Amino acid sequence: MAAPWQQQVEEVEEPLRRFAFDAAIIFSDILVVPQAMGMDVQMVPGKGPTFPEPLKEPEDLQRLQTKVDVGKELGYVFKAITLTRHKIEGKVPLIGFTGAPWTLMSYMIEGGGSNTHSKAKRWLYRHPESSHMLLRMLTDVIVEYLLGQVAAGAQALQVFESHAGILGPVEFKEFSLPYLRDIAHRVKDKLKEAGQDVPMIVFAKDAHYGVEDLSQSNYEVVGLDWTIDPRSARERTGGKVSLQGNMDPCALYAPKEQISDIVKRMLEGFGTRGYIANLGHGLYPDMDPENVGAFVEAVHQHSKQMIKQM
Missing domain, CATH: 3.20.20.210 (TIM Barrel)
Incomplete structure (x- = not known):
């Protein structure tokens, strides 16, 4: 053991x-x-x-x-x-x-x-x-x-x-x-x-x-957990800190295509300044690892697109 x-x-x-x-x-x-x-x-x-x-x-x-x-x-x-x-x-x-x-x-x-x-x-x-x-x-x-x-x-x-x-x-x-x-x-x-x-x-x-x-x-x-609007958090923190979060973990129960859309909206809310993409809390035991992979892939994909548009 x-x-x-x-x-x-x-x-x-x-x-x-x-x-x-x-x-x-x-x-x-x-x-x-x-x-x-x-x-x-x-x-x-x-x-x-x-x-x-x-x-x-x-x-x-x-x-x-x-x-x-x-x-x-x-x-x-x-x-x-x-x-x-x-x-x-x-x-x-x-x-x-x-x-x-x-x-x-x-x-x-x-x-x-x-x-x-x-x-x-x-x-x-x-x-x-x-x-x-x-x-x-x-x-x-x-x-x-x-x-x-x-x-x-x-x-x-x-x-x-x-x-x-x-x-x-x-x-x-x-x-x-x-x-x-x-x-x-x-x-x-x-x-x-x-x-x-x-x-x-x-x-x-x-x-x-x-x-x-x-x-x-x-x-x-x-x-940040998923109950806080990213844009509001940016305004309230005044750029003093970086932010982390905040997708609802239960969004990982959604189809992979929908996960990509949810991630895109989240990233656009936070923007490219001082940000760590993450869930708004932990994973649950019954979540499909393939959907976790879809989340990670979507973060990388949409982040690159946002940087190119800067």
């Missing part, structure tokens, strides 16, 4: 062999961070990653490790990054990855996935100080985790706030945005001390109200 980090390498290599992607990402499960802090995470068939003993009250924070040896606890991710860099032989850049503090906090309290995230949001309203304490603890580990990924060979970094849309604008600015900013500033400051400069991407799903703030948070790229 392959070690976890060996499996990660295989999962990165296969798409690169099959599709003409411009980059690769180590998409490690985001829950490795709370696992490194001492929480038990189990993969339950039909349910996904689950915490058998989630955090219920502020007193439960005492169960968490405040000083995490990231190299020891998450070294298998670093091994995967290093080996993958060697395997892809410089063909494409390799992106490191982490879940963001609020998203991880939600999982740790809910015990797994949730439609309402009511248990986690209960903490925000009833235990704001303890919520900030947990978010700071997660931020500290995430910063070291990202720095370790760069040391292992990651050439860019992505911070994934997939539960941002569960928060309203006020809560987002209090419990998500400050920690996203802190991660970017601390990682970049540490890298600068070492003479390094690694671009960072922030993706806050469903946080359409936060596009302006995210564009001023020390990230080079802001990822």
Whole structure:
């Protein structure tokens, strides 16, 4: 049986062999961070990653490790990054990855996935100080985790706030945005001390109200989900950052010819200035790989046409 980090390498290599992607990402499960802090995470068939003993009250924070040896606890991710860099032989850049503090906090309290995230949001309203304490603890580990990924060979970094849309604008600015900013500033400051400069991407799903703030948070790229109009995002970010996204993943269920048309409209919306073509979220397990290929082919085809027309 392959070690976890060996499996990660295989999962990165296969798409690169099959599709003409411009980059690769180590998409490690985001829950490795709370696992490194001492929480038990189990993969339950039909349910996904689950915490058998989630955090219920502020007193439960005492169960968490405040000083995490990231190299020891998450070294298998670093091994995967290093080996993958060697395997892809410089063909494409390799992106490191982490879940963001609020998203991880939600999982740790809910015990797994949730439609309402009511248990986690209960903490925000009833235990704001303890919520900030947990978010700071997660931020500290995430910063070291990202720095370790760069040391292992990651050439860019992505911070994934997939539960941002569960928060309203006020809560987002209090419990998500400050920690996203802190991660970017601390990682970049540490890298600068070492003479390094690694671009960072922030993706806050469903946080359409936060596009302006995210564009001023020390990230080079802001990822957009499919609910945000590209032209509007350009205006709201004022050219401060590059944009990434944002085709609806479910568009990959469409016939190949229709996928090409959808991609063309998306590219025209973003234009040619500072843009990474991508989906507005992840793939679903039942999607046809041939349609993924049609998406990639359409991006290359229409991008070339747009450049010729400039």
